[in-house]
Amino acid sequence: MHVQIVLFDGFDPLDVVAPYEVLYAGGTASDGAVTVxxxxAEGPRDVVSGTGGLMLRATGTLDPARSGLVLVPGASGRVGEPGEVPDTDAESASAWQQDEFIPVLLGRTLTTELPGLLKAAMDNPRITMAAVCGGSLVLATAGLIEGRNATTHHLGLDMLEATGVHAVHARVVDDGDLVTGAGVTSGLDLGLYLLEREIGPRVAHAVEELFAHERRGTTWRAHGQAPAAL
Known part of the structure; x- marks a missing residue:
């Protein structure tokens, strides 16, 4: 399984590094069954995060034709009002600035080539789309997951619902070819769940032990009997 983790200006480093390390370790534990x-969207470049100007280097261009997994992180910056709609007008699409509001950073992705590439990836039956935290809102505001089950940071659940997504208050939500994680540290749990689902529980458990991290929270799936009102 090849994993493409997407970087964009203002991304949250923990949303990227947590699943990256988990999945990379899963590749080692599985004799190369996972690559990351x-x-x-623009190709190889240094991409600045929203946390203190920390940069990571993208080594390739998002390829929607390559089978495997595509993972979209959220953004790091100032917290806007819950439910705030991202500003995507021409003025907001100007130069990226440090400490901008997270909804603005997420909305700015809509002015790039990223939404088109993500749509092509989601149209590819050989790709599973994943997202951590505000990454779900990137997909939602691009109109790519309307009617689907997903989660995001708890402050963004109302905004997720406003885009026509069934927002689930759970640590990880598995909706088949769409798997999403909640707040930033859930990237660890999302990565471990994906290892268990795609490679197997023994590899996932080995990585869990290596990272000294016990998975927490609920993994929600639309399986089984629907609960009655409580």
Whole structure:
């Protein structure tokens, strides 16, 4: 399984590094069954995060034709009002600035080539789309997951619902070819769940032990009997 983790200006480093390390370790534990790379819509470049100007380097271009997994992180910056709609007008699409509001950073991705590449990836039956935290909002505001089950940071659940997504308050939500994680540290749990689902529980458990991290929270799936009102 090849994993493409997407970088964009203002991304949250923990949303990227946590699943990257988990999945990379899963590749080692599975004798290379998992490979991971950092990509961007623009191709190889240094991409500045929203946390203190920390940069990571994308080594390739997001390839929607390559089978495997595409993972979209959220953004790091100032917290806007819950439910705030991202500003995507021409003025907001100007130069990236440090400490901007997270909804603005997420909305700015809509002015790039990223939405088109993500749509092509989601149209590819050989790709599973994943997202951490505000990454779900990137997909949602691009109109790519309307009617689907997903989660995001708890402050963004109302905004997720406003885009026509069924927002689930859970640590990880598995909706088949769409798997999403909640707040930033859930990238660890999302990565471990993906290892268990795609490679197997023994590899996932080995990585869990290596990272000294016990998975927490609920993994929600639309399986089984629907609960009655409580």
């Amino acid at each position: 790379e950092l990509v961007s």
